[in-house]
Amino acid sequence: MSVYVVGHKNPDTDSIASAIVTAYLLNKWREKGCGLLKIDEEAVPAKQGEPNPETAFALETFGVSVPETVTDVEGKKVVLVDHSELTQAPENLDKAELLGIVDHHKIGDVTTPNPILFVNFPVGCTGTVLKLLFDWTGVEIPKEMAGLMLSAILSDTVIFKSATTTELDKKVAEELAKIAGVDDITKFGIELKAKLSAVDNLSAREIILRDFKDFNMSGNKVGVGQIELVDLNLIKDRIDEIYEEMKKMKEEGGYHSVFLMLTDIMKEGTELLVVTDDPSIVEKAFGVKLEGKSVWLDGVMSRKKQVVPPLEKAFS
Ligand code: MG
Ligand code: MG
Numbered sequence: 001m002s003v004y005v006v007g008h009k010n011p012d013t014d015s016i017a018s019a020i021v022t023a024y025l026l027n028k029w030r031e032k033g034c035g036l037l038k039i040d041e042e043a044v045p046a047k048q049g050e051p052n053p054e055t056a057f058a059l060e061t062f063g064v065s066v067p068e069t070v071t072d073v074e075g076k077k078v079v080l081v082d083h084s085e086l087t088q089a090p091e092n093l094d095k096a097e098l099l100g101i102v103d104h105h106k107i108g109d110v111t112t113p114n115p116i117l118f119v120n121f122p123v124g125c126t127g128t129v130l131k132l133l134f135d136w137t138g139v140e141i142p143k144e145m146a147g148l149m150l151s152a153i154l155s156d157t158v159i160f161k162s163a164t165t166t167e168l169d170k171k172v173a174e175e176l177a178k179i180a181g182v183d184d185i186t187k188f189g190i191e192l193k194a195k196l197s198a199v200d201n202l203s204a205r206e207i208i209l210r211d212f213k214d215f216n217m218s219g220n221k222v223g224v225g226q227i228e229l230v231d232l233n234l235i236k237d238r239i240d241e242i243y244e245e246m247k248k249m250k251e252e253g254g255y256h257s258v259f260l261m262l263t264d265i266m267k268e269g270t271e272l273l274v275v276t277d278d279p280s281i282v283e284k285a286f287g288v289k290l291e292g293k294s295v296w297l298d299g300v301m302s303r304k305k306q307v308v309p310p311l312e313k314a315f316s
């Protein structure tokens with residue numbers, strides 16, 4: 001029997017990197033008899049979907065292999081990273097034994113009958129939380145683990161530009177960069193993020209689903225996707241096609257609303273594409289009237305901090 005460490009559906013770099021790093025840390029805690037969670041079995045990292053090109057680049061750069069895929073955890077022991085929402089968790093979590101959660105989001109709807117390891121800081125990345133757990137429990141950070149945590153931080157904080165970024169993320173990233181042998185953090189961050197800007201070979205559905213999360217907002221099924229680009233012009237010609245696909249997804253999935261954030265990393269804002277039963281929700285949430293397919297939200301780069309909370313409020 002193993003303990004599976006798994007991140008959210010439609011995995012991003014943090015979800016996959018943090019699963020690998022958490023499994024490493026749990027195994028060190030077991031070997032050394034230290035740490036915050038005692039496990040008797042081997043911790044194994046898992047993913048719920050294929051790594052995106054950014055994640056693949058990070059794994060390749062630091063020579064770490066791709067974890068196995070686990071989408072159903074019935075009868076398994078589980079640690080969740082980078083989420084605590086049932087909609088984002090593996091199937092049959094209620095029939096699994098949940099041992100821990102390491103995260104940096106709002107607390108979701110996962111509950112447990114027993115006490116668990118639950119570490120959640122309002123910082124920019126699960127990688128930041130994990131670095132602190134290494135330090136606190138006296139576990140040395142190998143080069144490749146440092147590289148993965150650094151990649152996750154640069155990815156989640158959009159090279160420290162996202163509103164979710166904290167001073168702690170920056171400090172931790174600098175320490176990790178030293179261990180990982182990364183001299184120029186910004187340069188590495190741009191190289192990493194640019195991997196996600198290549199959307200030519202993706203279908204409209206793949207673009208929408210690349211980083212897509214489902215939420216239950218006051219009983220309404222709401223999907224919010226995000227794609228981060230170094231330049232929105234890269235996707236300009238495909239907006240109509242993507243919008244039609246969002247309409248299809250809304251019908252098929254029984255959504256109240258489907259949102260897609262087209263985030264421009266350099267301009268630091270988001271073109272929000274919207275398909276909804278109630279267009280007034282956009283004005284309620286963001287103070288901008290939805291007239292066409294989308295609205296421009298200046299300075300908005302974070303789904304977690306700048307899009308989901310106002311939407312939840314508008315729905316409540
Ligand atoms: Mg994530
Ligand atoms: Mg994250």
Ligand code: MG
Nearest residue numbers: 012155156211
């Ligand atoms: Mg993210």
